[in-house]
Amino acid sequence: MTPIRFEAEYGVMWDAFAEQIQVAQNGKPVDGALLAARYRRVCEHLALAQSRAYPVHLLARLETLAQDAHQIIYRRQDFGLAALGQLLRVKIPQAVRDQRMYLLAAFLLFTVPLVVSFVLALTSADFPLRVHSAQQLRNFSSMYADGKESIGRLRDGGSDVQMFGFYIFNNIGIGLRCFGAGILAGVGSAFVLLFNGLQIGTIAGYLHHAGLGHNFWPFVATHSAFELTGAVLSGAAGLRLGLSWLAPGRRSRLEALKLAAREAVLVIYAAFFLLAVAAGFEAFWSSAAWVAPWVKFTVAGLCWLLVVLWLGLMGRGAQRAG
Known part of the structure; x- marks a missing residue:
């Protein structure tokens, strides 16, 4: 699959994923299950793009999505301490x-x-x-x-x-x-x-x-x-x-x-x-x-x-x- 076809096939999902990440970064509630599913798919796409040596701009886009989603998903495992700190401070x-x-x-x-x-x-x-x-x-x-x-x-x-x-x-x-x-x-x-x-x-x-x-x-x-x-x-x-x-x-x-x-x-x-x-x-x-x-x-x-x-x-x- 060529890089152009690869991006055309999955680009719509990446755009939707980027919008969902932006909503979560603004502190608004999102569908956690959908966020996690899209995160797994993007990680798969990133690994595939790296193995095929796709263009740098495509790799950068996928890496940014994966990193931003990773921060959102795993920061939720602080048992609410960050939210408690924000509340008190x-x-x-x-x-x-x-x-x-x-x-x-x-x-x-x-x-x-x-x-x-x-x-x-x-x-x-x-x-x-x-x-x-x-x-x-x-x-x-x-x-x-x-x-x-x-x-x-x-x-x-x-x-x-x-x-x-x-x-x-x-x-x-x-x-x-x-x-x-x-x-x-x-x-x-x-x-x-x-x-x-x-x-x-x-x-x-x-x-x-x-x-x-x-x-x-x-x-x-x-x-x-x-x-x-x-x-x-x-x-x-x-x-x-x-x-x-x-x-x-x-x-x-x-x-x-x-x-x-x-x-x-x-x-x-x-x-x-x-x-x-x-x-x-x-x-x-x-x-x-x-x-x-x-x-x-x-x-x-x-x-x-x-x-x-x-x-x-x-x-x-x-x-x-x-």
Whole structure:
């Protein structure tokens, strides 16, 4: 078979294969079975053309097709790690910054009651009893008492692994409440943020006033970078849902809610990722009394810096997915 006849017979398939490769390179879904079948055929054609010493331009065309297809087919065997990296490095930070107004609202709803309740707990002996029961306050004092191998725990019997499971369940539960309550016109998310800020500020002020700050602050310093940020992100996503219900614009409420859910889902991914990381630190690092406080504060500063850099800077300049 002459090179001209060879190219005329298979050229249509090569053109279709090149178009399919271009679609796959653009990140759009393609028929994987057809792609693999065409790849095998092109490899056969390339081997045949090489054995017959066909012209260089024909060999180059087939080699390019085979190489491009090989990269597409075998890059899919990275178990999704490349896609996960793209999600964490680009898509999630971009999505969080896109929701900056909701993030600011959630931040204020959480931090204002936290700061106010902290000051009131420091200056008023009665205020903590208005937020927590006397038994709860005694439990907190016991958790951060001196002489414990694992601070921040009511009982010493649980292993670090067991406590990690507990913290995961607790942290993700808070995140789900902050987000899910947003369906109640955003009021639910606002209430959860206010309530958690009030409780955390009161506990912090009470323990500091009781002379247990030297145990409490090293415990919360590191994982707070992830836990507090995760809670605020969850609340921001919930507020986004709530606004779509209250002010759907020209869309129906259902359409507006679907759009808000799509925009909020990456923010929730960020929140749950941070809350899971917080659980790991809380179980294996924060509770360790043998780690010097200055070390924990240093690591805490690095963790806060990493969170700010991740959400504030990563993904800038990268092309957004359409």
